[in-house]
Amino acid sequence: LAKTTQPISMDSYEGQEVNITCSHNNIATNDYITWYQQFPSQGPRFIIQGYKTKVTNEVASLFIPADRKSSTLSLPRVSLSDTAVYYCLVGAYTGNQFYFGTGTSLTVIP
Amino acid sequence: GAGVSQSPRYKVTKRGQDVALRCDPISGHVSLYWYRQALGQGPEFLTYFNYEAQQDKSGLPNDRFSAERPEGSISTLTIQRTEQRDSAMYRCASSLDRAPDTQYFGPGTRLTVL
Numbered sequence: 001l002a003k004t005t006q007p008i009s010m011d012s013y014e015g016q017e018v019n020i021t022c023s024h025n026n027i028a029t030n031d032y033i034t035w036y037q038q039f040p041s042q043g044p045r046f047i048i049q050g051y052k053t054k055v056t057n058e059v060a061s062l063f064i065p066a067d068r069k070s071s072t073l074s075l076p077r078v079s080l081s082d083t084a085v086y087y088c089l090v091g092a093y094t095g096n097q098f099y100f101g102t103g104t105s106l107t108v109i110p
Numbered sequence: 111g112a113g114v115s116q117s118p119r120y121k122v123t124k125r126g127q128d129v130a131l132r133c134d135p136i137s138g139h140v141s142l143y144w145y146r147q148a149l150g151q152g153p154e155f156l157t158y159f160n161y162e163a164q165q166d167k168s169g170l171p172n173d174r175f176s177a178e179r180p181e182g183s184i185s186t187l188t189i190q191r192t193e194q195r196d197s198a199m200y201r202c203a204s205s206l207d208r209a210p211d212t213q214y215f216g217p218g219t220r221l222t223v224l
Contacts, residue, residue: 031210032210034210034212036213042215042217043114043201043203043215043216043217043218044153044201044203044213044215045215046212046213046214049210049212085152087152087153089210091209091210092209092210098143098155098158098209098210099155100145100152100153100154100155102152103151103152
């Protein structure tokens with residue numbers, strides 16, 4: 001069962017690129033990697049999902065190395081509104097359990 | 111369209127009472143998930159349904175917790191003989207397709223057991 005490890009917190013200045021790495025050493029062949037964002041008093045919100053290599057959407061990029069034992073969420077040019085907790089989630093179509101990581105609390109500083 | 115809704119939004123109960131938490135997923139969504147989230151912690155997976163079939167309940171803490179989704183739509187999470195340690199935010203999510211499709215989370219039910 002793939003569990004995840006992330007840094008507890010990170011700080012960044014506005015306009016900087018932020019990279020948050022998640023370790024998932026026991027990832028299974030069928031597992032996908034999904035990142036969620038959570039603001040206080042709200043439920044998590046989907047950011048991006050990938051299986052291997054690189055995925056990019058309008059808000060973020062996800063980099064996954066060949067061994068898939070880690071992944072990096074990249075947020076370009078963060079703003080104050082990106083201050084939130086970011087979770088890495090590993091799960092599979094054939095697996096039935098989903099474990100959120102410890103979450104990384106990102107604080108964007110003016 | 112309407113998102114995932116949960117009711118009640120807040121529930122205060124006395125230790126030993128039973129509580130039922132309701133989740134109304136997005137219409138047409140196949141999968142429904144229950145999580146519990148303590149303050150300052152990440153969501154903790156409890157259980158998961160595809161249509162009306164409960165796929166995995168190994169995340170339920172003990173036999174006081176149960177969940178059902180009898181018609182493949184609305185789901186109820188029931189906690190019997192509540193204890194203070196059950197106090198948490200209970201979150202429901204649904205996804206259009208089976209996991210690991212994008213999960214859409216509801217606002218949660220804040221349960222406080224006195």
